[in-house]
Amino acid sequence: MRKRPNIKDIAKAAGLSTAAVSYALTGKGRVSAQTQEIVKRIADEIGFIRDDTAARLRTGQSNLLAAIVHDTSNPFFAELLSDFETSAYEAGYLTIVANAKNDPIRQAALIDAMLAQGVAGLLISPVNGTEEAGMQSLRFHGKPYLVCVRDIGDKQADYVGLNDRQAGYLAADHLLSAGIRHFAFVGGLDHTKTWLDRLDGIRAAASDSGVTFPDEMIFNSAPTREAGSQMFDRILNSHSDCNAAICFNDYVALGAYAAIHATGKVVGQTYSVVGFDNVPQSASLLPPLTTVELFPRDIGRKSAGLMLGRLKNPKRQRERLLIEPRLIARESVVRPRA
Amino acid sequence: MRKRPNIKDIAKAAGLSTAAVSYALTGKGRVSAQTQEIVKRIADEIGFIRDDTAARLRTGQSNLLAAIVHDTSNPFFAELLSDFETSAYEAGYLTIVANAKNDPIRQAALIDAMLAQGVAGLLISPVNGTEEAGMQSLRFHGKPYLVCVRDIGDKQADYVGLNDRQAGYLAADHLLSAGIRHFAFVGGLDHTKTWLDRLDGIRAAASDSGVTFPDEMIFNSAPTREAGSQMFDRILNSHSDCNAAICFNDYVALGAYAAIHATGKVVGQTYSVVGFDNVPQSASLLPPLTTVELFPRDIGRKSAGLMLGRLKNPKRQRERLLIEPRLIARESVVRPRA
């Protein structure tokens, strides 16, 4: 590997000091237009690429951001991160991403690893069960960080999330408005804030329609297609009078479709299903799935915006942003025959 | 933001030199077990986190990897990158990811930005049309890089991709084995190597079955559900005798389902469809989609493996790895009535 060209090489070739070269390159004035011209030309010629880490060491300014989420391949996070990265890059930052894999130990190690890189700031969607204490390393180092998606009630950090309660409300209200008063809430883990908030919204919608949503219609499962399908096999069996369900996400709804059709009931005709997420495939199902869209890209973009704002102005007041979900009415919900 | 603790602080607290502290922390021997003990305790107490960038400046060793792909939110790349990151992290590396957005300018800028960070190596799935010249910056700096998914015929770089020709062969052979001799190849852009390779495989399979695959049955479109659906509207109209199609990916197949059902034909009964990718939803479609699985996670993991190997041994011979696709036979392909 050949030696990497540095400002000393440029200085030598241009017959200048490294100081002059640095000024010319960063464009901090103090150098004639002609000198700047020459320096830039030479830099190009010898393939000079500034060592950002050396600059960071000197200035204390980093152009690196960190992002830690449960699973970067989960479409929700993949979209969130993609827009976060794009916004960050447009502002001159690169993004280190990492999978915490729902492991608090790994998450803590990752936070410290990011700190070791001297990132300017950190975006984190904390693993379930993370307490504020999980952020102590970040706090101790006074590193700006932003919590997203999973609220841990951190009073110091910016937060960008989605209005899960409203999402639950929209789903339930849509069924209730169609005259469906008996439905299940299927999938999701009962110790996550997202799940609790959605349930809360469902109960609120029911209450607003003058009905009570009974605990026995709550069915937890992993938020996957397989788990959803299995859970529905049981529900269809044990609650054959129930012909509607709110699924924790579109994957669970996908499992529901399979299980429901296996019993001879038909989604959109004799059974109603609502999901959350609006994954691209939801529109192509037969029938197209009614679902609550959550806009992860907005979360990514707004998170980047808030982060960048805080880096510019570190004592800016803490902000809290909730992205509003939207119901996408399609054909998986049917008004029951009178 | 409080001053970040450094080895000088530890040295002062321990009454040692910074050299001793460094040796104790990196565990390079040269220091008594007791001293090491003391240093580590103090480091913990004062919340010391090593500045990796300063270390890198001195040692020239970076624990940062870069990954540039077209779109990190595309599920194929999201899965690839997720496994790449996990493998890299397990070996002590963090990964900076970035979206090239099919823009050669942006891609070049990103490469230089990664170089400026002093990454140890770079993974890239080049934007369509990238020539070897697009890698010149990496070559000039002697930076180890690995090309994945999109082969640009780079003779110097490691390559990990998928056997697209074989993927095309499997799809076509599956139709042919079911006795289907007349089918279309729909979706995908004709200037991409992936598309060309799949077509090549389709032709080879046809040839092996003693039939010719005619150019008029090739229909290009963006590889999306919407474009696929529109293209199928036309094909079903203009080629009503054709009752089978290989779709460039599962999204196009999704579009196909919608368009086909709109004409009264039924996938899996009077029309056969094969896709590529095996996205999670494919199994939940009605009927479940027969598709060719491509294993992006394997590409990510193997890429990380090769990259890490090269970092250990920079003069290791160039490697080329092709992940073998696998046909997932489900219910969207039907043998035509005699």
Added chain:
DNA sequence: CTGAAAGCGCTTACAG
């Protein structure tokens, strides 16, 4: 087993 010192590649206060 330990310390004093140089140096990685930058930026920037200081001096001219």
Added chain:
DNA sequence: CTGAAAGCGCTTACAG
């Protein structure tokens, strides 16, 4: 407008 020099936080050859 320009240069000589210090210093960011580490690691490591050199000396003891």
